Amino acid sequence: MRILDAARQEFGDRGFAATTVRDIARRAGVDPSLVLQHYGSKAALFTAAIQLPAGEPSEAAEHLAEVLKVRAGPLPPEMRALVRSMLTAPEASDALRGHLDERIANLAAAIGGPDAELRAAVAVSSILGLTVARHFLRLRCVSSVSDDDLVRVASRALSAGLAALPSQPNHFEAESEAPQRDDGDAG
Amino acid sequence: MRILDAARQEFGDRGFAATTVRDIARRAGVDPSLVLQHYGSKAALFTAAIQLPAGEPSEAAEHLAEVLKVRAGPLPPEMRALVRSMLTAPEASDALRGHLDERIANLAAAIGGPDAELRAAVAVSSILGLTVARHFLRLRCVSSVSDDDLVRVASRALSAGLAALPSQPNHFEAESEAPQRDDGDAG
DNA sequence: ACATTTGCTCAACACCTGTTGAGCAATCGG
DNA sequence: CCGATTGCTCAACAGGTGTTGAGCAAATGT
Numbered sequence: 001m002r003i004l005d006a007a008r009q010e011f012g013d014r015g016f017a018a019t020t021v022r023d024i025a026r027r028a029g030v031d032p033s034l035v036l037q038h039y040g041s042k043a044a045l046f047t048a049a050i051q052l053p054a055g056e057p058s059e060a061a062e063h064l065a066e067v068l069k070v071r072a073g074p075l076p077p078e079m080r081a082l083v084r085s086m087l088t089a090p091e092a093s094d095a096l097r098g099h100l101d102e103r104i105a106n107l108a109a110a111i112g113g114p115d116a117e118l119r120a121a122v123a124v125s126s127i128l129g130l131t132v133a134r135h136f137l138r139l140r141c142v143s144s145v146s147d148d149d150l151v152r153v154a155s156r157a158l159s160a161g162l163a164a165l166p167s168q169p170n171h172f173e174a175e176s177e178a179p180q181r182d183d184g185d186a187g
Numbered sequence: 188m189r190i191l192d193a194a195r196q197e198f199g200d201r202g203f204a205a206t207t208v209r210d211i212a213r214r215a216g217v218d219p220s221l222v223l224q225h226y227g228s229k230a231a232l233f234t235a236a237i238q239l240p241a242g243e244p245s246e247a248a249e250h251l252a253e254v255l256k257v258r259a260g261p262l263p264p265e266m267r268a269l270v271r272s273m274l275t276a277p278e279a280s281d282a283l284r285g286h287l288d289e290r291i292a293n294l295a296a297a298i299g300g301p302d303a304e305l306r307a308a309v310a311v312s313s314i315l316g317l318t319v320a321r322h323f324l325r326l327r328c329v330s331s332v333s334d335d336d337l338v339r340v341a342s343r344a345l346s347a348g349l350a351a352l353p354s355q356p357n358h359f360e361a362e363s364e365a366p367q368r369d370d371g372d373a374g
Numbered sequence: 375a376c377a378t379t380t381g382c383t384c385a386a387c388a389c390c391t392g393t394t395g396a397g398c399a400a401t402c403g404g
Numbered sequence: 405c406c407g408a409t410t411g412c413t414c415a416a417c418a419g420g421t422g423t424t425g426a427g428c429a430a431a432t433g434t
Contacts, residue, residue, distance in 0.1 A: 007252070007329075014275065015204070015274060016211065017202070017204035017275065018204050018275060032233070041272060047352060057285050066212070078231055083274070084274050084275070085275070086319075086323075087202060087270070087271050087272070087273070087275070087323050087330070088201065088202035088204065088205060088271070088272070088274070088275055088326060091208075092280050093323075093324060093325075096324060097324050097325065097326055099322070099329075100326055101326065101327050102322070104326070104328060115336075115340055117328045118328055118329075118332055118337070118340050119340055119344070120324060120328075121320070121327075121328035121329045122313075122317065122337075122340055122341050122344050123344070124320075124326075125313070125316040125317045125319070125320035125321075125326065125329055126309075126312070126313035126316050126317070126344070127316065128316040128319060128320060128324075129312040129314065129315040129316020129318075129319065130309065130312045130313070130316065131316075131318065132273075132274070132312070132315060132316065132319065133287070133308070133311075133312035135282060136273075136274050136280075137280060137284050137287070137315075138280075138284065139284055139287055139288065139291070139293060139311075139312065140284075140288050140291075140308075140310060141304050141305055141307075141308035141310055142305075142308045142309070145305055148219065149302075149305065150309075151369070153302055153305050153306055153309055154309050154348075156348065157309050157310070157313070157344070157345075157347065157348025157349075158344075158348070160343075160344065160347030160348055160350075161344025161345070161346075161347055161348065163347075178338035184335070
């Protein structure tokens with residue numbers, strides 16, 4: 001597991017292409033050839049490194065607030081590695097697409113109404129954008145704000161987008177665990 | 188300009204690291220050494236390739252609908268190259284961060300109210316996420332939908348997020364050019 | 375105690391990368 | 405019509421890459 005952890009770190013820091021097998025071996029404190037004896041190739045190691053723990057999305061997808069909270073805090077290494085390479089490594093692109101498509105389908109079923117799938121996709125894409133802006137691009141306002149503040153503001157935006165039609169019931173805010181006190185803290 | 192165009196295409200397709208000078212030269216129909224004689228180095232060529240045409244953002248940033256519409260259609264090559272490498276090339280990361288920070292600042296000034304900058308940042312990040320999902324990740328629902336439908340649904344979500352507090356005036360939807368008829372086309 | 379398997383390292387290969395400098399054809403100044 | 409500058413290609417280099425196979429040391433089985 002030491003090699004796999006090192007791989008996730010390196011892939012998460014610099015992406016698939018820029019990470020060398022020697023980098024991973026150095027961080028793991030072993031010989032480069034050992035890495036390939038264990039995983040066969042750099043690509044196979046990458047595939048192993050970006051595997052997400054299953055089960056999580058299907059349960060929590062209806063509660064977008066959960067996902068948002070998770071994305072506000074520090075990213076798990078495998079997710080970090082996956083997102084880092086999603087634009088340049090087809091393997092990562094495919095894996096993330098599958099992950100998000102599943103999450104969108106669940107969310108769409110939960111919210112219902114016209115354009116449910118599209119509205120769900122917009123919400124999930126927005127969280128992806130926030131994740132990128134916060135943890136990778138380090139966009140000034142998004143990366144410096146506290147987890148709570150980000151979740152609070154983004155929650156409002158996402159719930160509004162999911163509801164879309166004012167007459168529609170708002171599953172997102174309704175099923176959020178804490179009732180989010182509306183103290184007008186404007187400072 | 189033929190070399191620069193080829194560079195934008197290649198960088199936009201595979202990212203900075205995976206694109207070789209020889210690839211660019213081949214697409215431009217010239218010798219690899221000519222590429223470097225013109226631009227000095229691969230990194231310098233990349234910097235030139237991701238330069239965005241200036242002026243656009245400052246005027247249109249207040250009207251987020253414009254930006255969204257632009258992002259729904261095909262991306263200009265330099266923007267495509269920039270976004271493709273934003274997670275793996277520091278040069279691209281810095282350039283895009285600067286671009287988005289400026290846009291956020293303009294938008295924040297336009298909407299005002301509490302958390303203006305954060306709400307603006309959330310909206311801009313959401314558009315970034317939509318751009319990635321549509322043009323790069325090719326997320327099923329987001330990439331297959333028509334430009335108009337995407338703009339319609341995403342506009343509602345973004346405007347709601349920007350307003351945030353129900354009593355707040357909604358600059359985003361108010362300044363949108365077309366009044367967006369609400370025909371209940373649920374098919 | 376010995377043979378065998380295992381876990382690991384060392385050294386090297388073949389390939390591809392960015393980059394450079396010599397050379398060639400054409401254009402231009404006089 | 406000649407010399408010089410330009411625009412380009414050819415060939416090569418030095419360095420880094422993924423990957424491989426030989427070898428070594430410790431553990432294991434009997």
